[in-house]
Amino acid sequence: MVYQGVLKKMMTENAEEIQYYLDMKSDFLNMNQLINKEIALSFVTYECLNCHLEKKIYRQGFCQSCFFDIPQAADWIMRPELSKAHLDEEDRDLAYEKKVQLQPHIVYLANSSNVKVGVTRKQQVPTRWIDQGAHEAIEIVEVPNRYLAGITEVTLKEHVADKTNWRKMLKNDIEDENLVEWRDRLKQYIPEEAMPYFIENNTETNLNFPVLKYPEKPKSLNIEKQKKYKGKLVGIKGQYLIFEDETVFNIRSNEGLVVSIEL
Template sequence: MQYQAVLKKMMTELNDVVHYYLDTENDFLNLNQLLNKEIEISFEGYQCLSCGKEKKIFRQGLCYDCFYKSAAVGDWVMKPELSTAHLGIEDRDLAYEKEAQLKPHIVYLALSSNVKVGVTRKTQIPTRWIDQGATKAIEIVEVPNRYLAGITEVALKEHVADKTNWQKMLKNEILDIDLIEEREKLKAFIPKEAQPYFLANNGKITEINYPVLQYPTKVKSLNLEKTPSYFGKLIGVKGQYLLFEDNTVFNIRNSEGYKVIIEVK
């Protein structure tokens, strides 16, 4: 069967094993059902996810013009501590920024290779953890806006990593770490403004299993601009990556806005 799509982040559903769905032109493709099947991915061009024009993608599925205009990709997205909507100060679009920033946010610990600290809107749990390929995660604080989450993350990343080693994550090389113990160690470093929001009674660890038949021993990334046609057997999906039998990995998230044809053999 053949599917046409403008690539977007895979949708996920947390069950005993994560279920992955790819939005295609006429349907949602359940990627779990494609495990152990041969797939051909053909690169057909670009389509900006904001303006819809067939313009070369610059970053995050957007063309150059949209990337520097869209309120959805302001600096506060990657650096929550730069959020200013709580002060009534606009970055690009105050109404949008209030809607996004003035919502409950969670600062968490996730285990994907090493343990890392991160920030997400409360409504994005557990989606954010799945997208990072975390096998376990636990919440630390729940704050009323993105700024407080951001300054908490900045303080905590002095004591714990804030990045995932994506190659180790894909090879399933994961450290054995007690997240509850790590959370207690970090409690003392939470900024004064966020201390009242510490989730004192939260000892719940979320465990996440991925649909992977076999993990790669090494990884080589598929770049559709350099390799516009790729053929391989799908053996797993983890984070936002497709894993293939020949150790090729394809980051769907990094290829947003790419027009492709996916053929299942």
């Protein structure tokens, strides 16, 4: 069987073992069913996730012209502290910015390669943690807009990491941490504006990824350059496919590439 479509991040379901789904336009693949099977990946072309034209992907699945124009790629996406919709100020599209920014946001701690702080919309819990390959996570504050979450993250990342070491995460070179203790330890650094939204009593969420074998020395597949790859899928963690020969392929960072998958 051969499936072809433009890559978008895998959809997930937090079950006893996380379930992964890949939308290939006319087909919907449950990737868990492909674990322990050989699959072949081939690069076909490009398709911008916004304009859907066959244009080389610049960043985040968008062509260069879309990336610098659409609100989905504005700076506040990666740096929530730059959000301005709560001030009624437009960046690229005020209606879109109000829709996304003026809703409940979570500042959280997640442990994927180390304990890190992050921000996500409340409706993206626990999806965001799954995408980062975190095996445990906990909410710290729940605020009414993206700006408050952003300034809280900026303050907390002076005391805790805000990046994931993807190699360490994929090797499963991790230690369990008491995230409740981390939450309580960091409380003193929360900005005054966000302190009323501190979550006093909650427990950490644990996540179980479908991996038969973790790579000791993960090597990243550049399908755009290599064109073709074939290997046995032995696991999925975060947005990475893990193969038996220790090759790993990040679906999220390859959004906008049209590929074929042969089973």
